[in-house]
Amino acid sequence: MPVSTFTGLQTALRGLIAQQEALDTTSHNIANASTKGYSRQEVLLSASRALEMVTGSTEGGSQNAQLGTGVDVDGFARARDRFLDLQYRAQAMRLGGLAARVQGLETIEGALAEPGETGISQELQTFWSDWEGLANNPEDTASRQAVVEAGKAIATSLAELNGQLTDAAEVAEAQFESIAGKGGEVEAMANEIALLNGAIRGATTSGAEPNDLLDRRDLLLDELSELGQVSVTENADGTVEVGFGDAAAPLVEGTEVNWPQELVEPKGKLGALLELTRAGGTIESFRAELNAFAEGLADAVNAIHTEGGGPAFFAYAAGEGAASLEVAVGAAEVQTAKDGTVGGNDIAIKIGALRGGAVDRAYAAFVTRVGTEMVEARNGETNAQALLNTVEERRESVSGVSLDEEMTNLTSFQRGYEASARAMTALDEALDVLINRTGRVGL
């Protein structure tokens, strides 16, 4: 089969087009070097279909040969490792949870104001000292008043601390609502993923590779995984089904969004917020411990204060000790002695001797526990951050744009383009000889 005179031109043209598209892709990569979630793209090139031709006949008969016709652009591939995406999302979920927990606990730790001059432990010590001062001066009204005031100071601080714990729980709850509720972040992201699903399905059906849309969708899934556990199922049509937390129905199904749904243990940031606020969660356990301390204090003081048949010093509502604790007596009713004598001080001495006992230890244990929880959460956060950094490094190594690499590619594609053009020029010159000068002899 004879070969067209212009085959070579066509081959050179294919080269020009391919190098041009490779240059465009390089340029696209460079332009997106800093784009979040962008995966570098590569032109997939392959040699185009060869021309079958018969070579000159020999004694053995004619032979077939294939003449190369240049290059084809098969598509544009996205450099991406799905496995690293999974790892990334698992760590992002852990980090999201621990960071939210650290934030919540920080407020509580700050509210304690321990160790310091203004915390409850200091007020407690003042309270004991005032009782011992009263033991030295049981006749003195001012000393009685001091004991009452010190008791009130503790009650006020306990109520405040309890209020701050309640506030912290409410803030966490509001945060959860604003993220997971109607019109919140989760829904906004789900809507965008559903839209992207539609666009990606359209492109995939028509055979195109919608790389940039896929990048955008992966980025949204990364961000979503900080909020809760994300499970992604890929469908043949390019869409993904996204499961979120422990919600019963998938968050995104094709182009459908099912939200809001009930979450019990969604993990991630939402999981941490729920854990802080839910019944039996961290904040509630802190409040329970604070209540137990307040009631323990009141009971210990009251038990001694009533020994002589006098009134109870503290009053509280059971189960709500921290919020409801109050001094139930005035200065005149403060008891100093069992026998009620004006100079007796056995009760005052006994209450003062509570210093360093179970009441003090209960409070110190509470503070230590808040600190320990905080340290654990913070260490976990640091650890999750380090792991996330490692995974991100790996992922960046696969998907990130390296400018050195792109510059090298740019140079090589530019040279390729120039060479293709040169090939075309050479063929053009050859054809010029054939068309314009062949047969013109002796002119």
Place this chain on the structure above:
Amino acid sequence: MTMRVTEGMTARTILKDLGDARSRLGTIQREISSTKRISKPSDDPFGTGRTLQLSGELEGFKQYKSNVDDGTGWVTATETALSRITETLQRARELLVQGGNDSNGQVAREGIAAEIEALTEAVKQEANVTYDGRFIFAGTETETRPYELGANDTYAGDEGTIRRVIGSGVELPINVNIKELLGEGAAAEDDKLLDVLRDIAGDLRGGTEENAENLRGTDLSRLDENLDELTRVRAVVGATTNRLATAGTRLEQLEEASLTQLSQVRDTDMPEAIVEYTTQQTAYETALRAAAHIVQPSLLDFLS
């Protein structure tokens, strides 16, 4: 496959390392400027628990010291009063010996009796002494005058004990039961001081031979018994004073020790912190310098 390293990775690594160095520097800066190693529970949860416990102990020692001071004032007032009573009684004893002497006539004895009665009033006056507005010999009825002046010798206080806490779980009685010493006078016939003094006055005025015998015999011996008892009580009070003084010194030492411990747990070790600060600052500066150099070169610099 070797790991590709992109500009983004380098930038992120540098940012992370700079951030870490900055945060370490911030931590050590805070430790230095606050002079506290622990400024919130999570800096060292168990150290915080220990800090609270030690602060409580320290506060306790301060209070015990104030209790000791108050107790010392009380006991000193007691000692003074008892020593005055002793002096008064010694004077009474001299008068008794003098009155028992037969060479004295009844007129002289009447005069001595009047003086004895004045001394009895003086003893009761001393028993009514106050410290800081409180009657120290009235038991726990510290706002009640123990003895009315005059003929009525009834004790109006109670026999309650007043204690001071001078250490964790250590209580020390600081008051003296004056009723045990002075008694309730002739009406009670309890052979205590007031009873004896009233009897002496009575015997001086009585003028009979039996009265004179009493003056030389039982009155003198009963007075001496009471003087012995007074001396014994004063020895106890002296011992209390000593215990208070010892406790005061001991509390100073305990406070010192507790303060040292608290400081070790809570406070920044300055020399160490400053060395650490310098190290961290150098590290941070080095990281900055490295970052400035690392980010610069790229293939672009060499392509024409």
